[in-house]
Amino acid sequence: MSTEDQASDQIVVLWDIDGTLVHETRGEGSRMQMRAIREVLGVELERPGFGAGATERMVWTRLFDHAGMPVPSDLSSLEAAIDRLYADHFLAVPRVAIPGAAEAISAVASAGLVNSVLTGNGRPVSRMKLESAGLDASLFDWGSAFFGREWSDRVEMAKAARARHPHAVIIGDTVNDGACAVGSGIPWVAVGTGGHPREELEEFDPVAWFDDLVDREDELIDVLRTHGLA
Numbered sequence: 001m002s003t004e005d006q007a008s009d010q011i012v013v014l015w016d017i018d019g020t021l022v023h024e025t026r027g028e029g030s031r032m033q034m035r036a037i038r039e040v041l042g043v044e045l046e047r048p049g050f051g052a053g054a055t056e057r058m059v060w061t062r063l064f065d066h067a068g069m070p071v072p073s074d075l076s077s078l079e080a081a082i083d084r085l086y087a088d089h090f091l092a093v094p095r096v097a098i099p100g101a102a103e104a105i106s107a108v109a110s111a112g113l114v115n116s117v118l119t120g121n122g123r124p125v126s127r128m129k130l131e132s133a134g135l136d137a138s139l140f141d142w143g144s145a146f147f148g149r150e151w152s153d154r155v156e157m158a159k160a161a162r163a164r165h166p167h168a169v170i171i172g173d174t175v176n177d178g179a180c181a182v183g184s185g186i187p188w189v190a191v192g193t194g195g196h197p198r199e200e201l202e203e204f205d206p207v208a209w210f211d212d213l214v215d216r217e218d219e220l221i222d223v224l225r226t227h228g229l230a
Contacts, residue, residue: 011228012144012165013108014118014158014186016172017126019194021105022095022133029121030059032089036081037063045069055120055148055157056082079149083124090132097133098193100213105139107217113224115140118161118170118180122149155183162186167228169207178204187227189220 018024030047033056037043045067054062060078064071072078108115119126123142130137144165151157158180161168168186170177173194181188182204190206191213192198198209208223210216 010112010114010167011224012114012116012141012161012168013224013228014116014146014161014165014168014170015105016170016174016177017117017119017121017129019173019196020098020171020177020191021101021135022097022129024194025095029056030054030063032082032085033059033063033078035085036078040077040081043067043069055151055154056122056125057148057150057152058120061152079122082122083128086125086128090128095129095133097135098213100193100216101133102135103215103217104213104220105135107221108224109139111221111225113221113228114144116142116165117145117147118158118172118177119146120148120154123147154180158184158186169224169228173201175200175204178206181206189223189227 015021034045034047037045045063047063060075061071105115117126117140121129123145126145126147127137127142146157146161148154148157154176158170162184170181170186170188171191172178172188173191174196177188178190178201180186187207188204189208189210190201192209192211193213202209207227210220213220
């Protein structure tokens with residue numbers, strides 16, 4: 001795969017994962033984080049409301065703020081617990097790939113574009129989600145990806161991705177992906193695979209709309225090349 005320096009000169013496809021490549025389990029991330037807090041710190045926290053697309057760092061902050069507790073300066077033990085909980089969970093309840101996802105990923109790699117991710121999860125969980133669903137994680141350049149474990153704001157994360165990857169294109173299924181695109185200036189492709197209404201996503205001016213990715217590889221590559229080099 002491309003090195004980080006080489007990726008900046010290529011078209012980098014920043015895939016969202018949940019709802020775009022694998023079927024989503026809503027609320028799963030915050031539940032895992034609450035379990036990690038209980039196991040590592042012995043504290044039972046109440047779950048505040050979270051909008052879809054909250055990053056891992058944002059969830060940590062809101063959980064502790066809601067409880068009136070300071071966010072631990074070192075989250076490494078909690079992050080390790082999250083990764084272990086997910087690994088156990090996916091053994092029992094594997095994720096399911098969205099139809100067309102495997103073929104789309106393969107087509108991007110075969111076309112010489114870079115598969116990467118822009119996601120609210122951390123790197124280990126992101127990879128586990130793909131592998132659990134039977135998708136080939138080796139087709140991704142993980143060194144060029146951006147993860148919500150390090151970012152509390154998705155738009156700021158997308159801005160950093162834009163600065164590093166001037167030829168990036170986001171592919172996603174939610175208004176959060178659209179907001180990342182608008183806020184960062186990265187063009188984006190909206191897909192209907194997550195069940196979000198087309199009219200809702202089109203408010204964020206996607207460069208293309210796909211109801212799904214089944215048998216759309218050639219069209220998708222054309223869109224990515226056109227707008228990644230614009």
